Amino acid sequence: MDCHYYDAAVCRSCRWLERPYADQLTAKQERVATALPALPWRPPVASAQERFRNKAKMVVAGTTAEPTLGILDPRGGGVDLRECPLHAPGLTAALPALARFIGAAGLTPYSVPERRGELKHLLVTESPDGELMVRFVLRSSEALPRLRKHLPVLLGELPVAVASANLQPDHKAVLEGPEEVPLHGDTLTMQVNGLGLHLRPQSFFQTNTDVAAALYRHAVDLAGSVGATSAWDLYCGVGGFGLHLAREGVRVVGVESSEQAVESATITAGELGLSEAEFLAGDATAYALARGEAPDLVVVNPPRRGIGPELAGWLEASGVSHVVYSSCNVDSLARDLAAMPSLRPVSGRLLDMFPHTDHHEVLLLLAR
Missing domain, CATH: 2.40.50.1070 (OB fold (Dihydrolipoamide Acetyltransferase, E2P))
Incomplete structure (x- = not known):
């Protein structure tokens, strides 16, 4: 990618811009693989190298x-x-x-x-x-x-x-x-894999739409591979993971602290006739701790700090058979995995949301 701002040294936000893109992907893959337990890795999902930010x-x-x-x-x-x-x-x-x-x-x-x-x-x-x-x-x-x-x-x-x-x-x-x-x-409609996700002003959405679409598709494939029929989508945002799963017939409950995001997810579910998808405003950890029975699958997509010891401890003790963990910070992910020793990573994939930087997105499948 050519950038005259970088060349003039007025903006150096893309710190890896001078690295060939293939080398960037290799470095990110090595970084996440080194930080996490040994596991099979699928090929990374590459991004367009420019014009990818929405x-x-x-x-x-x-x-x-x-x-x-x-x-x-x-x-x-x-x-x-x-x-x-x-x-x-x-x-x-x-x-x-x-x-x-x-x-x-x-x-x-x-x-x-x-x-x-x-x-x-x-x-x-x-x-x-x-x-x-x-x-x-x-x-x-x-x-x-x-x-x-x-x-x-x-x-x-x-x-x-x-x-x-x-x-x-x-x-x-x-x-x-x-x-x-x-x-x-009121809402901006983000078409992702044929789903019209409603985005309101204070709702979070991934910055790279194409790679986000690949992220959701891969999560659906993982859920299908373990035969999940019920799932929780914790930190669900506007429902990206949960709505994709619900479209495949999975019964979904999504939990998100942002009321705007929950309203958006509910609107999309209604438009698509996904009656088995329910979205609730609240704290993801509190929701899990208050429930006695776990679903087949729990999807977590937390902020950079990770899910933390309380939710990790609940997942460890819950008996849930599979977890799909989407992370933008491999260090907090590694801490959370250490708190869930019974849930072993069995599949991993790097998705490059942010080319020319050291940022990364990782999707793991954990199995008990």
Whole structure:
């Protein structure tokens, strides 16, 4: 991948960019295999090397008339990365129009050194169908009237399915705050393997749609290989794993702390007539600890910290015969596996969500 930002040393986020891609995959495979118990590995799932990101997370700086969309330099000044070659083409095409909108709506970029201004971040997600979700992260509600006034112009220029404002008043390195103000639309539909997954503003979705699709397909294959007829999808997000399993006839209960994500998963299940799929808002560990009987299969897709000792201890003692563990952090995965010695890894696969970095995604099948 060619990147003039990297060549000019203004952005070095893709730290492995100078490595041939085949070497990147080899290094990641060696890293995860070394950290985990010995097990059979399937061939890694490679990614496109550019234009694979479905989300642009842009720090907004500069001035209202000439905003920068990208990152901050060491002094807190804006570095414009509108032409980042990682972004899907629709994102790249949308960013100039969004920069013009910032000026038209009079949105003052937030200055980190001076601690003043309103617009902190611009978060844009593109669906496989080319529709957009646009989120404006603001310091306060002061700019909301101007956003609403000028939004029709933006809607006429870009295929925006969802627009919202997120309020993040604190001066700290936090991407977004807890309060979301709807401006237009409700959900962005992400078509993945023929499933229309509904994505709402504060819901998590994998950044690499094609590799996410491969992740879900592989999980379905693993569930089929062990004959699972019932499953829990813990940390289910918008239901990616659970809905794929339910479509294959597996009875599924999904648990997720985000109420927005649970609402999205429930909408998709209803649209597809998947009456055997139920999604609940709550803590995954608390849900498991409160249940007396385990399903055939438990799918876990936790954040980087892993599932932790409580849930690992419950799985160890539960008698559940198989676990599918999706991890973005092999170190926390290794700790969790050590707490579940009766559940042995029998199959592993590396999925490369983030080329040109050392980040990795691993899918393991555990059997008792």
